[in-house]
Amino acid sequence: MSSDVEKDAKSAGGVEAVDRAFRILGAFRDGDTALSLHELSERTGFYKSTLLRLAVSLERAGCLVRMPDKTYALGFEVMRLGSLYQRSFRLDRHVRPILRELVRETGESASFFHRDGPVRVCLFREDSNQPIRDHIREGDVLALDKGAAGHVLTAFSRTRDMAERRTLLANLPLVSQGERDTETAAISVPVFSGGIALAGALTISGPRTRFTPSQIAIMSPVLVAAGQELTAILGGQWR
Template sequence: MLRGSETERESGAKPDKGGGVAAVERAFAILNAFRVSDTSLTLNEIALRTGMYKSTILRLIATLVQEHCMVRLDDGSYQLGSMLLHWGGLYQAALRLDDHVPPILRRLVQETEEGASFFTREGNLRVCLFRVDSPRSIRDHIRTGDLLPLDRGAAGRVLASFDRTYTPPESFPANPCIVTVGEREPDIAAIAAPVFGPLDSLRGALAVSGPAARFSNDLLPSLRQAVLRAAADLTRRLGGDATRLEHERVGSLTTV
């Protein structure tokens, strides 16, 4: 028989010391166990990745399946469920970016022949909300929904350079357009610029990325201008002031 404190831990009915609800945190741990390359996971794999008892996992999975967050396959393994896609659609719809970002990314890919992405900040990470791949066979592989570091990569550094609500003119970085080479992945380079909405609120970062060999010093100025043009255009479409981005087209470039 479990002692009282153990019963509380298993039930998850009470908040933990961090202010969250233990059962909810464990349910999210199960969902977060899935990786990009996973089509499904067995109970044993979920237990290994989460460090939880199988009995606990099964109880939580029963609710996740009931709410369409997970699906149990005929072979006994589990997949993520359709509710996650539904939530993703609601998230994107709430941001009201669908009508504006994809056309800008497609145009940017046509101009640069490199992959183009739009990122927003999620705590200490950045999430790729929209992605258009390069037409070239050798390219940077990023998918919509990918969570990437905020402290590595051009888009992450751009997002970390601004306050999400308002950046006063005196705090605006001297070089908002940033280039990184081999920082997130070896032999991958990226160039990114901020995108603003009303009242100078930061809406995200627009970036192109690809093999570092194609981001030579000779090509960087034209790539930079293409990214800044796209960021300025998207800023105007989202109700922001693109003046500073247009001014930066003749400015210097920060390379990391």
């Protein structure tokens, strides 16, 4: 069962045992308190004998704790590292390079929106160099029921069913034409952090005349790839 996983690790380079140890830690999901050996085997693809050997090292490092019922829980060292990460993390360091690259590749303005209750807020913005463009500033508060970013934030905030979530992901980006104002168009994708928690919406926007079907078809895979990249950076899951 673990042979394919091990082949992948070897082909990618690095230290195989370390790759497998991190795969065990990555098997824990939001809501898990402890996992049995069988559950870890199912999620990682490793034999139980392999898991037991690696668990000893992870326990020694404080990354796993073996519970009295023989299940495994994440250890104190994971919490300590998580706290260090939170204290050192600055969202703008990760978002701004993505926005700049989107502007470079598409020629249109790029924004990152966050939902704040019934509205959306532009947290970060990179303007297009083109003389005619839409005008949004960082800190602007916009309606949630208009615009591609608003639709993304609404759809993924209320989605709880995984099948529905996969359907939404398969039909990205969401597109708006003339909703916020008659001359503006936008395409948008979600960004996730810490698993499947919605972090925000990554958006490309500009004059409606430039957002033709053919141009949207060109920009869409660029935006989806950027959303997936930022999601990975933030520790989210795009699936």
